[in-house]
Amino acid sequence: MTEYDCRELAELDKKCFSVPWSEQSFLEETKNKLATYLLAREDGKIIGYCGFWRVSGEAQVTNIAVLPEYRRRKIAKTLAEKMLEICKEDEQIVLEVRKSNEIAITFYKKLGFIEAGIRKRFYHNPDEDGITMIRRIK
Ligand SMILES: CC(C)(COP(=O)(O)OP(=O)(O)OC[C@H]1O[C@@H](n2cnc3c(N)ncnc32)[C@H](O)[C@@H]1OP(=O)(O)O)[C@@H](O)C(=O)NCCC(=O)NCCS
Numbered sequence: 001m002t003e004y005d006c007r008e009l010a011e012l013d014k015k016c017f018s019v020p021w022s023e024q025s026f027l028e029e030t031k032n033k034l035a036t037y038l039l040a041r042e043d044g045k046i047i048g049y050c051g052f053w054r055v056s057g058e059a060q061v062t063n064i065a066v067l068p069e070y071r072r073r074k075i076a077k078t079l080a081e082k083m084l085e086i087c088k089e090d091e092q093i094v095l096e097v098r099k100s101n102e103i104a105i106t107f108y109k110k111l112g113f114i115e116a117g118i119r120k121r122f123y124h125n126p127d128e129d130g131i132t133m134i135r136r137i138k
Pocket of ligand 1: 016017063064065066067070071072073074075076077078096097098101103104106107108110
């Protein structure tokens with residue numbers, strides 16, 4: 001991800017989340033040395049992305065999203081598998097997901113993530129609990 005991708009990513013986010021990240025949020029991530037963002041493109045257009053931070057042997061997923069019209073084509077799976085490859089020396093990958101986001105929970109379980117806890121009212125717009133999911137690596 002470079003600064004030139006950030007506007008397009010913010011537009012993608014609007015189509016995928018009720019609380020999308022702004023262009024400025026993505027720009028800040030380009031300067032974050034702990035962050036990695038993998039982008040999926042088709043004919044130059046960004047159609048999905050996966051972001052994560054790696055700190056002290058643990059990776060924390062910030063977001064995974066694919067444009068609605070490109071879903072169910074294993075794009076998120078390919079991005080997540082690449083993340084797993086990059087994080088193969090880490091102990092685990094952790095993420096939060098909205099309790100009602102059954103599609104994402106199914107998606108993560110298929111990748112070997114398990115539910116590890118609840119974070120009360122972690123999300124806003126609408127207010128909702130978050131489920132913490134963990135994928136052990138080592
Ligand atoms: C979750 C998301 C990233 C999945 O992206 P995708 O590219 O469509 O997913 P894939 O095609 O790689 O799916 C891999 C597997 O996940 C599961 N899955 C994905 N979408 C599913 C759906 N709509 N219903 C049921 N299972 C689904 C399936 O097991 C699927 O394998 P299969 O197609 O062989 O059955 C996408 O739906 C999305 O962007 N959602 C909105 C943003 C979001 O909620 N992100 C997660 C934030 S924590």
